[in-house]
Amino acid sequence: MRILxxxxxxxGTAITRIAARRDFFERMVVAxxxxxxxxxxxxxxxxxxxxxxxxxxxxxxxEEAVTRLMTDERCDVLLNATDPRFVMPLFRAALAAGAHYxxxxxxxxxxxxxxxxxxxxxxxxxxxxxxxxxxxxAGRLALVGMGVEPGLxxxxxxxAADELFDTIEEIGVRDGANLTVDGYDFAPSFSIWTTIEExxxxxxxxxxxxxxxxTAPFSEPEVFxxxxxxxxxxxxxxxxxxxxxxxxxxxxxxxxxxxGLGEEFINALRVLHQIGxxxxxxVTVTAKDGTRVEVSPRDVVAACLPDPAALGDRMHGKTxxxxxxxxxxxxxxxxxxxxxVVDNAWSMREYGCQAVVWQTAVNPVVAxxxxxxxxxxxxxxxxxxxxxxxxFLDLLTAYDSPWGIREQRSA
Amino acid sequence: MRILxxxxxxxGTAITRIAARRDFFERMVVAxxxxxxxxxxxxxxxxxxxxxxxxxxxxxxxEEAVTRLMTDERCDVLLNATDPRFVMPLFRAALAAGAHYxxxxxxxxxxxxxxxxxxxxxxxxxxxxxxxxxxxxAGRLALVGMGVEPGLxxxxxxxAADELFDTIEEIGVRDGANLTVDGYDFAPSFSIWTTIEExxxxxxxxxxxxxxxxTAPFSEPEVFxxxxxxxxxxxxxxxxxxxxxxxxxxxxxxxxxxxGLGEEFINALRVLHQIGxxxxxxVTVTAKDGTRVEVSPRDVVAACLPDPAALGDRMHGKTxxxxxxxxxxxxxxxxxxxxxVVDNAWSMREYGCQAVVWQTAVNPVVAxxxxxxxxxxxxxxxxxxxxxxxxFLDLLTAYDSPWGIREQRSA
Numbered sequence: 001m002r003i004l005x006x007x008x009x010x011x012g013t014a015i016t017r018i019a020a021r022r023d024f025f026e027r028m029v030v031a032x033x034x035x036x037x038x039x040x041x042x043x044x045x046x047x048x049x050x051x052x053x054x055x056x057x058x059x060x061x062x063e064e065a066v067t068r069l070m071t072d073e074r075c076d077v078l079l080n081a082t083d084p085r086f087v088m089p090l091f092r093a094a095l096a097a098g099a100h101y102x103x104x105x106x107x108x109x110x111x112x113x114x115x116x117x118x119x120x121x122x123x124x125x126x127x128x129x130x131x132x133x134x135x136x137x138a139g140r141l142a143l144v145g146m147g148v149e150p151g152l153x154x155x156x157x158x159x160a161a162d163e164l165f166d167t168i169e170e171i172g173v174r175d176g177a178n179l180t181v182d183g184y185d186f187a188p189s190f191s192i193w194t195t196i197e198e199x200x201x202x203x204x205x206x207x208x209x210x211x212x213x214x215t216a217p218f219s220e221p222e223v224f225x226x227x228x229x230x231x232x233x234x235x236x237x238x239x240x241x242x243x244x245x246x247x248x249x250x251x252x253x254x255x256x257x258x259x260g261l262g263e264e265f266i267n268a269l270r271v272l273h274q275i276g277x278x279x280x281x282x283v284t285v286t287a288k289d290g291t292r293v294e295v296s297p298r299d300v301v302a303a304c305l306p307d308p309a310a311l312g313d314r315m316h317g318k319t320x321x322x323x324x325x326x327x328x329x330x331x332x333x334x335x336x337x338x339x340x341v342v343d344n345a346w347s348m349r350e351y352g353c354q355a356v357v358w359q360t361a362v363n364p365v366v367a368x369x370x371x372x373x374x375x376x377x378x379x380x381x382x383x384x385x386x387x388x389x390x391x392f393l394d395l396l397t398a399y400d401s402p403w404g405i406r407e408q409r410s411a
Numbered sequence: 412m413r414i415l416x417x418x419x420x421x422x423g424t425a426i427t428r429i430a431a432r433r434d435f436f437e438r439m440v441v442a443x444x445x446x447x448x449x450x451x452x453x454x455x456x457x458x459x460x461x462x463x464x465x466x467x468x469x470x471x472x473x474e475e476a477v478t479r480l481m482t483d484e485r486c487d488v489l490l491n492a493t494d495p496r497f498v499m500p501l502f503r504a505a506l507a508a509g510a511h512y513x514x515x516x517x518x519x520x521x522x523x524x525x526x527x528x529x530x531x532x533x534x535x536x537x538x539x540x541x542x543x544x545x546x547x548x549a550g551r552l553a554l555v556g557m558g559v560e561p562g563l564x565x566x567x568x569x570x571a572a573d574e575l576f577d578t579i580e581e582i583g584v585r586d587g588a589n590l591t592v593d594g595y596d597f598a599p600s601f602s603i604w605t606t607i608e609e610x611x612x613x614x615x616x617x618x619x620x621x622x623x624x625x626t627a628p629f630s631e632p633e634v635f636x637x638x639x640x641x642x643x644x645x646x647x648x649x650x651x652x653x654x655x656x657x658x659x660x661x662x663x664x665x666x667x668x669x670x671g672l673g674e675e676f677i678n679a680l681r682v683l684h685q686i687g688x689x690x691x692x693x694v695t696v697t698a699k700d701g702t703r704v705e706v707s708p709r710d711v712v713a714a715c716l717p718d719p720a721a722l723g724d725r726m727h728g729k730t731x732x733x734x735x736x737x738x739x740x741x742x743x744x745x746x747x748x749x750x751x752v753v754d755n756a757w758s759m760r761e762y763g764c765q766a767v768v769w770q771t772a773v774n775p776v777v778a779x780x781x782x783x784x785x786x787x788x789x790x791x792x793x794x795x796x797x798x799x800x801x802x803f804l805d806l807l808t809a810y811d812s813p814w815g816i817r818e819q820r821s822a
Contacts, residue, residue, distance in 0.1 A: 185685050186685040186686055267678065267682065268682045268685065268686065271678065271679045271682040271683070272682070272686075274596050274597040274679065275597055275679065275683075275712065275715050275716060276715040276716070277688065277711075277712065277715055279715070282698075282699045283711060283714040283715055284714065285706050285707070285710045285711055285714045286710065287693075287698075287704045287705055287706050288693045288704075288705035288706070288707070289704075289705070291704075293698045293699075293700075293702075293704045293706065294698055294699040294700070295696050295698050295699070295704065295706055295711065296696070296699070297711055297714075297715055299696045299697065300688075300694060300696055300706065300708055300711045301686060301688065303694040303695065303696045303708075304686050304687040304688055304690070304694055304708055305686060305687070
C-alpha cells in the first residue's frame, strides 16, 4: 500500500509516528501546504523505518495538484488529516486518481434557512454521499469519518448491534475528559475555532420514527459518569457525524452525540455567542498602528488562547471516547458503555503526542491496515459501521491501546 | 456663571439639555474633540434658551489649549464630562485658568505592584488630592466625583450622618437596574470597555481600624433588593470613588461600593477575563484583507456590542443609585437605603436621554447651581460629602427628580 497523507498538523504528525511502527504499507508521502511541517513530521520518524516516508508540498484546496501528486507517487489511498474545509477537494482528487480515500471528519453542514433548530438543512457528509454511485462505479472505497469520533465510536455501535444486543432502544456517543493544562485557567485541549463551529451549529438527533432533526445548541444536558477515574462530566448535544452514519447500518430507536464539554466550557461558549465573539464576519477596530482594520472576532478569541497542539507537555489527565447503548438481550434489559481511554502521560511518553490528537490518529492507521490486508474491503462511500467490527477492535488492542466495556444500569 | 463644558458625548449632551431649563448661568461653551458633536448638542437646545450655548473644538489632553479657551471665553468653571483619562489635564487646565472645576470620575488608580488584591497602590483621586494645597492657595474649588456615583451617593452618606444616625457601622453604596434592550440578548447600558476596567481592577474597601485595602475582583457577592420594582440583583465589590471619598468626612466602621451587575453580567466578565479578551495589549490576527494586524482584544469585544448611548429608544426599565447605611439612632439600631431612581421611559420622553446617562448628568448641574448661588462654596479639592447635603437634595427634587428613603431591617 502506498499512502498520500495530506495534512502534517497535530493529527497528521501523530499518524506518521503510529504508522512508522507498522509494516502494512510500502510508502507514505506526507504533504502539507507548509513543506517545513511535512519535513518535520518525516524527520521525526527517521529512526523508525523512516525510509518509507517522504515530504511534499501541496495545497489541499487544489484538486488537480493533489490528483497529480497521487499519480506521480503511485499512491493507492489518500488519507485526509486536514480540517473539514478541505474534505470535498481531497475526496474528489482521490476519486479522480482512481484511489481509495479515508478521512476523520465529513463534508460540512449548512443549517436549515428558516427553522435551523428543528429541521436539518444540508447535513454532515451529504455532499460526500451524493457521489456514492461514482465511487461504486470506480470500484474504490471512500471510508468516511474514520477517526475516533466519528470512527471508533461507530465501530462500537456496530459491535453492540452484532454481538451484544437483540434490540437497541438508544445509542449515545459520549465523549469526556479530565485534562488540565498547567499555567492556564482556561486552555481548551482542541481548537477553539473548530469547537465553536461544532458546538454552535444546530445539534442533530436521529429517531427511528422521525428521522433526522435538529435542536437548539447545548440541548438535553446530562451528567455522564466516565470510566478510568475521569468521573462525572456535563455533556450536551453537539452536531457530529455518528448521528448521520450509525442509523445507516444499525437499527436503534434513537441516536445522539453528546460532548462532555463541562459546565465551565459550555458557559464560556454561551458567553462568546451572546456577545457575538463567535462570529466570523468581521468587525472594524482601530489597530495598534492607528489604522482601521476588519477582523473576525472568532480569530481574535483563538489568538488569545494557546495552541492546543503545543500544550502536550503541560497537560495532565485522560480523554475518553465511547458509545453508550441501551436495549435488550435474551429478553432482558441491557445497558453498556464501550470506550477507549488515552492517558496523556502515556501518549506523550510513547509517541510525543498529546492524548486527544493521538486518539484521533490511531484509528485511521488501524483501518488502513485492515484495508491493506484485505480484512476490510468495499466500494462506494461507507462509514466505519459498514464493516465487521471485531477485527478492528482486536487490532486496536494489538496497537497497545485496548478498549473497554462497562455493563451498567441507569438510575 | 460662565461654564466650559468639556465633552459632548452622552453625559455632556444630557447636561446641556438639563441646564437649558435653568437660569443660574449666563453662558455654557460646549467643547469636544469632535466639533460636530458639540454643535449637535448646542443645536438640540436651540429652542430652550439656546442663545446661552456655544460650541467649540478642543483636545481635552491639551492643557494649554483648554486654559486658553477658558480665558478667551471668560469661563469661571470647567465641567469635565470626558472619560477618566482626561481628568488630570483638565483639572490642571482649570487651575491654571484660575477657575473652579467639577468632574464625575476621579484620576485613575494603579494596582499595588506586588500584592494587588490586598494592598492599595495609587488610589482613585490620589493625583488630584496631591494638588489640594494649590487649589486652596488659589482660593478655587475643585469639586471632584460629583455625578450620581460618586456624587449623589456621597451626598446621601453625609445626609445620613448629619440627620439620620448617631453612629454608623457601615455605609454601602449599592447600584442596580432592571434595564433591558429590545433586540439584544446582551447589551450593556454603559460602555463595556469602561466596565471591564472598573470591574477587573482590585475593588477597594475602607475600614475604620484598618484603612483602605483591596480584594479580588467580584468579592463579597450579595443580593440587594432594589426599590421601585427593580427587585433583587446580585451585587459585588467594585473599585469606586465613594470608598475613597466618604471616609474623609463621615465616620463609619466600614465603607464599600457594590455594583448590581447581575449574575449574567458578572459571568460574562469572568469568561472574558479567563480567555484574556479583557486585555488591552494587542494580539496578532489576519485581517479580512489578508494582512497581519495587531488589535486589542478589549476593543474587539466593544466592537461586537452596540453603542449604549444609542440604545435609549430600545431600552426599558429603571436604574437605581443609592446609599445603604446601618448604625444607631437614639440607642436603637437603624438601617436605611437612600436612593434615586430614573425610569428610562421618563428620561427619554422628557429629555431624549437614556436613564443611566441622564442620572449621571443631572447631579453636576444641581451642584453648579448651588455653587452659582453661593449655597455651596469652598476652596481646595473637595468631594460632595464635604458640603451640607439638604440643599442639594431639595434642589434635585425641584428638578423633578425626587429621591427616596427606605427604612429597613437586615434579615
